[in-house]
Amino acid sequence: xxxxxxxxxxxxxxxxxxxxxxxxxxxxxxxxxxxxxxxxxxxxxxxxxxxxxxxxxxxxxxxxxxxxxxxxxxx
Amino acid sequence: xxxxxxxxxxxxxxxxxxxxxxxxxxxxxxxxxxxxxxxxxxxxxxxxxxxxxxxxxxxxxxxxxxxxxxxxxxxxxxxxxxxxxxxxxxxxxxxxxxxxxxxxxxxxxxxxxxxxxxxxxxxxxxxxxxxxxxxxxxxxxxxxxxxxxxxxxxxxxxxxxxxxxxx
Numbered sequence: 001x002x003x004x005x006x007x008x009x010x011x012x013x014x015x016x017x018x019x020x021x022x023x024x025x026x027x028x029x030x031x032x033x034x035x036x037x038x039x040x041x042x043x044x045x046x047x048x049x050x051x052x053x054x055x056x057x058x059x060x061x062x063x064x065x066x067x068x069x070x071x072x073x074x075x
Numbered sequence: 076x077x078x079x080x081x082x083x084x085x086x087x088x089x090x091x092x093x094x095x096x097x098x099x100x101x102x103x104x105x106x107x108x109x110x111x112x113x114x115x116x117x118x119x120x121x122x123x124x125x126x127x128x129x130x131x132x133x134x135x136x137x138x139x140x141x142x143x144x145x146x147x148x149x150x151x152x153x154x155x156x157x158x159x160x161x162x163x164x165x166x167x168x169x170x171x172x173x174x175x176x177x178x179x180x181x182x183x184x185x186x187x188x189x190x191x192x193x194x195x196x197x198x199x200x201x202x203x204x205x206x207x208x209x210x211x212x213x214x215x216x217x218x219x220x221x222x223x224x225x226x227x228x229x230x231x232x233x234x235x236x237x238x239x240x241x242x
Contacts, residue, residue, distance in 0.1 A: 005093065010080065010083060033089050033091035034093070035091040035092065050093055050094065052093075073079075075077040
């Protein structure tokens with residue numbers, strides 16, 4: 001997620017409203033939390049992508065039930 | 076330090092990762108090519124097996140069965156290596172822009188999976204040579220996406236086939 005998010009950054013998430021495209025979100029997959037940017041939303045599916053195309057690994061779409069929250073603050 | 080960092084010292088936050096695996100960036104289709112050559116060699120060696128006469132002895136039968144078993148085992152293993160290596164590069168390395176530039180990529184990978192399965196099922200020299208051809212094509216696309224020109228050179232292996240190298 002570089003350059004916006006670097007290893008060791010702390011983020012605060014908010015889950016009272018549904019996130020939109022280009023929002024950065026935290027979601028849970030197989031017991032692990034991930035930070036990615038939303039590129040497409042199709043019904044219940046949220047398609048996410050990392051910012052750093054050179055190294056970012058691919059991950060399939062996630063369901064809205066896996067969403068932890070939208071990142072509202074980096075500190 | 077941000078005030079929230081102090082809060083985090085008390086209420087430990089969970090770790091979120093930006094990558095679903097280690098993005099080492101180290102990919103190379105070489106192993107898939109070597110494995111494809113190995114499959115060809117195993118088929119050649121199986122085809123070269125001969126018995127001394129129409130009614131071989133029990134000892135000779137045992138020897139032949141043992142050799143076929145060993146060669147088949149290696150053939151099976153290397154077909155799986157081809158599939159594994161190609162799947163890793165296809166799934167972890169290639170991105171949308173690569174597929175746009177090489178629209179045949181998905182079909183090529185699909186063919187490699189099928190050809191490698193056929194290589195396991197049969198003792199068919201023509202089929203495994205087709206598998207090698209597809210793997211070489213895959214290797215060329217891989218290196219081209221990295222901006223590297225490729226060259227096909229004689230492998231120097233007993234299979235007498237070629238291998239793709241970046242220039």
